[in-house]
Amino acid sequence: TAGITQAPTSQILAAGRSMTLRCTQDMRHNAMYWYRQDLGLGLRLIHYSNTAGTTGKGEVPDGYSVSRANTDDFPLTLASAVPSQTSVYFCASSGTGVTEAFFGQGTRLTVV
C-alpha cells in the first residue's frame, strides 16, 4: 500500500516563481492536511480539508492555496515564492474524527 505520496522530493525554486506540491493518498481518508516544518518550530498547519470539496486555513496560510477536487488529491500551490517559504512540507491524511494521521515523506523546498 502506497499510503501518502508526495512529489517532488525536493526542489530549488527561484523567488517569484510559482510551484505546486503534489499529494495523493490511496486510503480513502476524508481529511487531508499540509504542514511546514522549520527547525525549532515543529510542524505548523498551512491548510486542511475535512472532506472533498472543502478547505480551511491553518496557522500559516498566507502565500499558499489548496484545492480538494476529489478524495485522493490535495495539491498545495505557491503562487509567487519567497525565501521565507523555504521549508520541508509534509502532507498528511486521517480518517473521520482526526485519529491517527498518516504522513508523506516530505518535500524539501528551497526558494532562492
Added chain:
Amino acid sequence: SQQGEEDPQALSIQEGENATMNCSYKTSINNLQWYRQNSGRGLVHLILIRSNEREKHSGRLRVTLDTSKKSSSLLITASRAADTASYFCATVTDTGRRALTFGSGTRLQVQP
C-alpha cells in the same frame, strides 16, 4: 501559536534507561497523540489518548494525560539506540479547526 509545547527540547540517555517527555497544551482537547520522526523522514503515529482517558500503554510506551493541568507525558521504557528520533505531541481540539496541532518536539538521543 503552537497548541502543544514539549519539554525537554533535547534529551540524551543511555540504552536501557527510561525516557520521559512532557507536553503542555493550551485549550481543551478531544484527543492527544504522540508521533515519532526519524531524521529526514515523515512522522509516524505512536499512540492516541482521548480526553476521558488518563493512561494508555502500547508495548514500551506509556502515555498519561492530565486534563486539569493540560499536560501529557510519554514514557519510553528500556530505551534502545533505535529509539533515537524526535517525538512530537499533537492535539485535536474540541471545537473549531478539525486538525492536528503540533508542539515543537523533543529530540531524543539514546547512546548505545
